[in-house]
Amino acid sequence: MRPILEIENLSVRYTIGGGLLNGPANEVRAVEDVSFSIMPGETIGLVGESGCGKTSLGRAIVGLQRASSGVIRFAGETLDFGSNRQRVTSGLQMIFQNPYASLNPRMTVEQIVGEAIQIHRLAGNAADRREAVVRLLVSVGLDAQHAQRYPHEFSGGQRQRIGIARALAVKPRLLVCDEPVSALDVSVQAQIVNLLRDLQEAESLAYLFIAHDLGVVRHLSHRVLVMYLGRVVETGSSDQVCLTPRHPYTKALISAVPSLLPTHKTRVVLKGELPSPLNPPAGCPFHPRCPIAEARCRTELPLPREVGASHWVACHLAHRP
Amino acid sequence: MPLLEINDLTLEFGAVSESKRALDGVSLSIESGETMCLVGESGSGKSLTALSIAKLVPTPPARYVRGSILLEGRDVLTLPDRELHRLRGGLVSFVFQDPGASLNPVMPVGRQVMEVLELHRPKAATRAEVCRLLALVGIASPQERASSYPHQLSGGMQQRVMIAMALASNPKLLVADEPTTALDVTIQAQIMELLADLKQRLGMSILLITHNLGVAAALADRIVVMYAGQVVEMAPALALLSDPRHPYTRALMESAPELGVSTARLKAIPGSVPRLGAFPSGCRFHPRCSIAAPECASRDPSLEQWPDGRKVRCPFARKGDAV
Ligand SMILES: Nc1ncnc2c1ncn2[C@@H]1O[C@H](COP(=O)(O)OP(=O)(O)OP(=O)(O)O)[C@@H](O)[C@H]1O
Ligand SMILES: Nc1ncnc2c1ncn2[C@@H]1O[C@H](COP(=O)(O)OP(=O)(O)OP(=O)(O)O)[C@@H](O)[C@H]1O
Ligand code: SF4
Ligand SMILES: [Mg+2]
Ligand SMILES: [Mg+2]
Numbered sequence: 131m132r133p134i135l136e137i138e139n140l141s142v143r144y145t146i147g148g149g150l151l152n153g154p155a156n157e158v159r160a161v162e163d164v165s166f167s168i169m170p171g172e173t174i175g176l177v178g179e180s181g182c183g184k185t186s187l188g189r190a191i192v193g194l195q196r197a198s199s200g201v202i203r204f205a206g207e208t209l210d211f212g213s214n215r216q217r218v219t220s221g222l223q224m225i226f227q228n229p230y231a232s233l234n235p236r237m238t239v240e241q242i243v244g245e246a247i248q249i250h251r252l253a254g255n256a257a258d259r260r261e262a263v264v265r266l267l268v269s270v271g272l273d274a275q276h277a278q279r280y281p282h283e284f285s286g287g288q289r290q291r292i293g294i295a296r297a298l299a300v301k302p303r304l305l306v307c308d309e310p311v312s313a314l315d316v317s318v319q320a321q322i323v324n325l326l327r328d329l330q331e332a333e334s335l336a337y338l339f340i341a342h343d344l345g346v347v348r349h350l351s352h353r354v355l356v357m358y359l360g361r362v363v364e365t366g367s368s369d370q371v372c373l374t375p376r377h378p379y380t381k382a383l384i385s386a387v388p389s390l391l392p393t394h395k396t397r398v399v400l401k402g403e404l405p406s407p408l409n410p411p412a413g414c415p416f417h418p419r420c421p422i423a424e425a426r427c428r429t430e431l432p433l434p435r436e437v438g439a440s441h442w443v444a445c446h447l448a449h450r451p
Numbered sequence: 452m453p454l455l456e457i458n459d460l461t462l463e464f465g466a467v468s469e470s471k472r473a474l475d476g477v478s479l480s481i482e483s484g485e486t487m488c489l490v491g492e493s494g495s496g497k498s499l500t501a502l503s504i505a506k507l508v509p510t511p512p513a514r515y516v517r518g519s520i521l522l523e524g525r526d527v528l529t530l531p532d533r534e535l536h537r538l539r540g541g542l543v544s545f546v547f548q549d550p551g552a553s554l555n556p557v558m559p560v561g562r563q564v565m566e567v568l569e570l571h572r573p574k575a576a577t578r579a580e581v582c583r584l585l586a587l588v589g590i591a592s593p594q595e596r597a598s599s600y601p602h603q604l605s606g607g608m609q610q611r612v613m614i615a616m617a618l619a620s621n622p623k624l625l626v627a628d629e630p631t632t633a634l635d636v637t638i639q640a641q642i643m644e645l646l647a648d649l650k651q652r653l654g655m656s657i658l659l660i661t662h663n664l665g666v667a668a669a670l671a672d673r674i675v676v677m678y679a680g681q682v683v684e685m686a687p688a689l690a691l692l693s694d695p696r697h698p699y700t701r702a703l704m705e706s707a708p709e710l711g712v713s714t715a716r717l718k719a720i721p722g723s724v725p726r727l728g729a730f731p732s733g734c735r736f737h738p739r740c741s742i743a744a745p746e747c748a749s750r751d752p753s754l755e756q757w758p759d760g761r762k763v764r765c766p767f768a769r770k771g772d773a774v
Pocket of ligand 3: 698699734740743
């Protein structure tokens with residue numbers, strides 16, 4: 131089987147400032163030299179602190195943001211931002227964090243979900259389209275009666291279901307889910323997470339699941355990618371990353387997750403905060419906050435190396451227990 | 452005498468004829484030095500309860516129908532405005548979820564701390580005291596940082612400044628409404644550690660509102676669970692987390708995915724939180740409850756105190772039942 135998505139050496143940079151009032155232009159290095167692939171039906175969890183580049187990576191993959199360099203291949207075809215963009219990206223959809231802001235308040239649910247079907251000409255006539263919309267609503271746990279209502283008449287969890295129905299309308303093979311449950315109550319979160327699981331089994335969908343809640347990520351993902359300051363610092367199976375993390379940043383991240391019952395684990399509390407992607411530190415991007423950094427970490431960028439079966443870590447000292 | 456005692460607090464919105472009851476008979480007390488956590492889903496009335504402590508809910512549109520809030524024995528709801536002003540940010544101070552929205556964007560943060568001092572502790576309104584407070588909440592090089600504007604600080608540092616402002620008046624009660632919800636887990640851990648440390652060093656009482664049970668587990672002495680404007684369970688933190696009794700508390704805990712445990716499906720609570728004004732009859736949780744009996748739809752359960760001291764609003768959640 132070949133991967134549904136292959137990413138090679140992808141970088142995303144934004145230019146800010148420039149012009150008379152803003153001084154010299156600056157470059158934000160949001161995503162730096164990221165490579166990975168996703169198999170059909172697989173879920174990759176993507177975690178990391180706010181501002182580390184998760185959304186930028188997701189947007190680049192679905193073609194909402196132009197990559198500065200690198201290759202994105204979807205179902206074997208390279209996304210070139212030119213003529214094939216729409217055809218390639220129709221198999222790729224994104225659902226967004228904020229179920230309140232991402233739906234047009236003046237459109238009915240039928241119009242919202244039906245719009246994509248119309249754009250991609252996936253239904254013959256209006257009746258077919260209506261039928262397709264109802265089928266989609268049912269598949270996400272809503273029903274036909276909801277079709278004529280407006281977004282404000284729904285709860286947060288229901289709105290996220292509408293967002294998912296809209297994304298599913300074009301029969302995607304990969305869904306980029308950008309913090310789809312962060313704004314929801316835990317009880318409703320669980321409903322959406324279970325829904326995503328059921329849909330995956332039914333349609334063999336692949337997910338890139340972005341979240342800052344490691345519990346949810348662990349629950350849903352086959353593999354996990356940890357980003358820090360634009361770079362992937364650790365990848366492995368969900369168990370490898372969550373139970374036996376090897377990168378000092380991942381260790382701190384995992385130990386920071388509050389647990390329901392008192393545990394005897396010692397919490398690694400990181401000093402300081404994510405440095406600016408405007409001028410990333412030399413050497414290992416994590417060294418200014420790393421509790422075990424050595425001289426070499428300040429000058430030399432650590433390359434990913436395999437520390438266990440398909441478990442990769444970018445840290446000079448990863449071989450230490 | 453407890454520092455804070457809320458009795459039968461009942462709050463409504465809307466005209467009397469079609470009133471919507473947002474808080475219904477909420478009672479709780481906080482001892483001095485105690486940390487109490489208030490948990491529950493969105494819309495359950497956590498913030499309204501917390502804001503009421505300094506009568507910060509605008510009336511109208513809100514209306515207090517019954518109840519009292521005794522702070523050091525005096526009823527906040529009947530205090531004259533002048534005394535209320537002294538109270539706010541004095542004896543009790545508040546920290547809110549979004550530090551960006553609560554700080555003044557065009558004033559250096561040190562100046563903002565100074566303003567609180569001038570109002571509540573004029574004798575201590577010195578630059579040295581501002582720096583001491585900033586250092587207390589873990590801001591490095593407070594001398595220089597005092598002249599920073601909010602946008603020059605990260606979210607975690609802004610929240611530290613908010614906490615420094617809240618501490619400036621030497622409050623006896625710190626009310627923190629979702630202080631870490633807008634922050635990352637790593638920064639959340641820093642703020643939680645800070646609160647635990649301040650609690651130890653200053654002996655303050657803390658009322659912490661959160662929807663994250665893990666955060667509650669790390670800090671609380673006691674936990675109060677709210678649902679649809681009512682308290683449904685109240686118990687010492689360890690007892691509540693290791694042996695939740697109310698079906699809603701159990702469902703809430705089971706729906707949170709835990710890092711160390713992998714399960715095929717999360718136990719979602721079916722349905723959603725009822726909207727204000729549309730609370731179900733009988734037990735408000737009954738449409739979503741897994742053990743609901745037919746009578747739950749009609750009979751309003753009362754909050755009963757059990758022999759072990761915990762309080763539970765469900766006649767079917769007997770002590771010792773199989774979990
Ligand atoms: N359009 C833009 N122009 C300039 N800089 C941007 C733009 N979008 C994002 N950035 C910057 O790029 C970096 C990565 O941002 P991104 O939104 O990808 O992070 P993230 O990991 O999704 O964070 P969060 O968890 O807060 O959503 C940040 O420093 C951000 O400020
Ligand atoms: N000014 C107001 N007018 C009308 N209804 C209000 C007002 N303020 C709050 N409410 C309603 O009262 C109920 C309880 O609100 P509250 O803010 O206390 O909830 P909460 O438990 O803090 O929820 P969250 O977790 O979302 O912050 C909600 O249904 C809310 O919509
Ligand atoms: S009283 Fe009945 S409906 Fe309410 S929580 Fe208990 S069992 Fe469920
Ligand atoms: Mg993002
Ligand atoms: Mg609130």
